[in-house]
Amino acid sequence: MAQLDPRRQPVRLTPMVFVSAAALTVGTLLWRVFQPMPSTLPVMDPSAVLALETRALAEAAARPGFAQPTNIQIMIRAGETLSQALTRSGVSSKEAQEAVGLLSQAFDVVNVTKGMSVQAAIARPEEGRKPAQLLGLTVRTGPAKQLTLTTSHDGTMRLRALEESVRDERRVAIGTIDGSLITSATALGATPNVTGQVLKLFAHKIDFERDIKAGDTFKLVFDRKVTESGRVVESGNLLYAEINAKGGVTRFYSYKRKGDKDAQFFDEAGKNIKGFLLATPVAAARTSSGFGMRRHPIQGFMKMHTGIDFAAGTGTPIYAAGDGVVADAKWWGGYGRWVRIAHNKDWATGYAHMSQIRVRPGQQVRQGDLIGYVGSTGNSTGPHLHFEVWYKNHPMNPKDAKVPQGTILAGNDLVVFNARKHEIDSMIAMADQKRTQDNAASQTLAMKASPYQYEDTGAANKLVAKTERKNIPLRPALSSTRGSN
Numbered sequence: 001m002a003q004l005d006p007r008r009q010p011v012r013l014t015p016m017v018f019v020s021a022a023a024l025t026v027g028t029l030l031w032r033v034f035q036p037m038p039s040t041l042p043v044m045d046p047s048a049v050l051a052l053e054t055r056a057l058a059e060a061a062a063r064p065g066f067a068q069p070t071n072i073q074i075m076i077r078a079g080e081t082l083s084q085a086l087t088r089s090g091v092s093s094k095e096a097q098e099a100v101g102l103l104s105q106a107f108d109v110v111n112v113t114k115g116m117s118v119q120a121a122i123a124r125p126e127e128g129r130k131p132a133q134l135l136g137l138t139v140r141t142g143p144a145k146q147l148t149l150t151t152s153h154d155g156t157m158r159l160r161a162l163e164e165s166v167r168d169e170r171r172v173a174i175g176t177i178d179g180s181l182i183t184s185a186t187a188l189g190a191t192p193n194v195t196g197q198v199l200k201l202f203a204h205k206i207d208f209e210r211d212i213k214a215g216d217t218f219k220l221v222f223d224r225k226v227t228e229s230g231r232v233v234e235s236g237n238l239l240y241a242e243i244n245a246k247g248g249v250t251r252f253y254s255y256k257r258k259g260d261k262d263a264q265f266f267d268e269a270g271k272n273i274k275g276f277l278l279a280t281p282v283a284a285a286r287t288s289s290g291f292g293m294r295r296h297p298i299q300g301f302m303k304m305h306t307g308i309d310f311a312a313g314t315g316t317p318i319y320a321a322g323d324g325v326v327a328d329a330k331w332w333g334g335y336g337r338w339v340r341i342a343h344n345k346d347w348a349t350g351y352a353h354m355s356q357i358r359v360r361p362g363q364q365v366r367q368g369d370l371i372g373y374v375g376s377t378g379n380s381t382g383p384h385l386h387f388e389v390w391y392k393n394h395p396m397n398p399k400d401a402k403v404p405q406g407t408i409l410a411g412n413d414l415v416v417f418n419a420r421k422h423e424i425d426s427m428i429a430m431a432d433q434k435r436t437q438d439n440a441a442s443q444t445l446a447m448k449a450s451p452y453q454y455e456d457t458g459a460a461n462k463l464v465a466k467t468e469r470k471n472i473p474l475r476p477a478l479s480s481t482r483g484s485n
Helices: 015-034 046-061 082-088 093-103 181-187 192-202 411-449
Strands: 070-075 117-123 133-142 145-151 157-163 166-176 217-227 232-245 248-255 264-266 286-289 292-295 302-305 308-311 317-319 324-331 337-342 347-357 370-374 384-391 394-396 454-456 461-463 478-481
Touching: 070 082, 082 093, 082 117, 093 133, 093 145, 093 157, 166 181, 166 232, 166 411, 181 192, 181 217, 192 217, 192 232, 192 248, 217 411, 232 411, 248 411, 324 347, 337 370
Parallel strands: none
Antiparallel strands: 070 117, 117 133, 133 145, 145 157, 166 217, 166 478, 217 232, 232 248, 248 264, 286 308, 292 302, 308 384, 317 370, 324 337, 337 347, 347 370, 347 384, 384 394, 454 461
16 A cells, blocks of 8 residues: 655755756655555454554654553544544644545545544643644444554654455354343344344234243344454344243244245244234333223223323334335324324224324335334323224224234245255254353363362252352354355
8 A cells, every 4th residue: 555654855965966866756756645546455464453553552652752642532523524533632733634634545534424433542742732642543444444544653654454354154142031132132242133123023922021031032043244353244134033931932934935025934834924913013112001991091081992002212113013005194183193004904003192203195014114203292191102903993902903814835935944944943953052062061160160069869960068059151142154045
């Protein structure tokens, strides 16, 4: 990569050789300054970049009159240039402009956006009000790319690029729910995209507020793209999800039928588990009022409650409970901002008290599409979603409505699905076996380190001295290389 040294001064030569030397010098400088940037930035190992930054800090530490350098994060503010942001950190405007000029060879320094983050190594003067010195700068220019600028002891700035290789990874995550499914799955490497797919997938089978309890288990298989340093740069699709709750296990497999635009989920028998309607069209909500007669919280007398209320914070996304056409999207009296979706000639759903509506009448929607956000408009005592299900213009209890079921795979589709199912099952079995072996090894080490002894009675291990054994924590999610689809 071309390197620009803005502080380099022309060499003074004797008059006898001035003309020839000057021509050579100018030609060299022009080549160095105007040399086009290569289309592919040179690749550096992450350890090489770390070594560069460490060396820069070491050289900076040796400079007299300056304190030890510190790493700081600089966030670009609204309407602020990169040069202004660097100056705000304490370095001189001249040094900031030199750094930005060098960076401009490799990426667009003009159209920086608010919130962009820059990591900088700054050495501040020990005395006086002199400007700080910029010793290092790291700018991320892509999911797996970054530029690193370093300043040597003589003030020369150099720019290098790091482009990490990205690999496809198929990940198996096996864990126990502690707190919530989202936090537990995230701790094992699941991305927000993956956990969002899981919540939508189980929404018509499980009430995440009432049915999920601490100690319930889950298993997930999903794809993602990861850099060589282990950072996730792109979340992929969910391939398998299993939740052991309510005394039973529910398993879903992803499969794309020939001719379908998107993959769908099927149970172990090849039945499309996409329910006609979601039981909970808003994520992470609790049921605050059920279907039936109740004392109205505002009007004060007994009245039929023709839906279910889900309490959630204002702005929580609301999703279409099923495929259909938006029949109403309007303000409707005590219902506030209201949306009604006609799913077919018999079935319809309604959504009330929304803070915002994101659909329009006549719009086609699919199950899980965003239609608005939770609010407290109309006759409401707090932010919540009032959800209704109608069959032939009569309100039904959403929890008990006997809605149509999904299709079942047959023929070649069933053959291909079973082959894919076998592949997923084998991956999970291998990961489960390794996890069991690791836990057994951890327990063995813990027993050897303990002053208490165990005896093997044949049927089970017997604790000779009474003591409290802590639960062995689950091992982080296991990974395997992407297999063929």
